[in-house]
Amino acid sequence: MEKLKSFDQSLFVELNSHHSPFWDALMVFVSNKYVWFPFYLLLVCLLIYFYRRRGALMVLTLAASVGLADFVSSGIFKPFFERLRPCHEEVLGATIFVVDGCGGRYGFVSSHAANSFAIAVYVIFLLKPRQWLLKVFLVFWAVLISYSRVYLGVHYPGDIMVGAIIGCLAAWLGLYLYKIISQRYSYWLT
Template identity: 75%
Template sequence: METLKSLDQALFLELNSRHTPFWDQVMVLVTNKYVWVPFYLLLIILMIYFYRRRGALMVLTLGASVGLADFIASGIFKPFFARLRPCHDAVVGATVQAINGCGGKYGFVSSHAANSFAIAAFFCFLLPARQWPLKVALILWASLISYSRIYLGVHYPGDITVGAAIGVVTAWLGIYLYHIISERYRFWRV
């Protein structure tokens, strides 16, 4: 376990050390959850417009997936593991470039990674294979948000990896719930 922790810290320090004024501004923008509100609203509108009631069910199950991912990351993992964020850590804290403040005390796991990967994976599971360019774009979007957390000095790569895994699992559960409800209740198939 100590070897993994050391590797995580070393990888973090390498990734966090590469800063430029331009990318500092970009990453602060990327990590801001309010910047993405228009994107989320567009997704919701498009889902309901194209799929009607099924789209509304998609929105509800996607919301459940993201809510569960966020709860697991912030409500269970962070207090249970109590791993300090890199910017709060006595070992690496002095060398961390925390551009946008440090945030809460604990960082394992990243809620940003869990939530963004829950959204991306939900659509990857939902959309047909021919929509692969959109799927790739969503994975890149979630990866950019996740990387911004390392760049800004608030999460280790391990925090991101486990957060992303939680997002994928909760997305799969959301899709499973979507299929159960839509098959069982005719109302949602229209």
């Protein structure tokens, strides 16, 4: 476990060490959850417009997926593991760049990664195979948000990876819930 923790810290220091004013501003922008509200609103509107009642169910189960990912990452993992964010580690203090404040005390796991991957994976599975460009965009979007957290100095790569896994699992559960409800109430959803 110590080797894994040491590797995670070393990888963090490497990924966090390359900064410029342009990238600092961009990563702060990307990491701001409020910046993405128009995107979320557009996504909700498109789902409801194209799928009508099924779209409303998709929105509800997508929201359940994100809520679950956020609860597991922030409500269970962070208080249980109590792993300090890199910006709160005294050992790393002088060697890292913290661009825009540190955030809460604990960082394992990243809620940004969990939530963005829950959205991306859920929507990817709704898309048709020929819509591969949208799928690539969603993966890029989730990875960019996740990487921004390491760049800003507030999460280790391990926090990101486990957060992404939680988000993927939450998306899968949301899709499974959607499938069960849509099969049971198919008469109402048509």
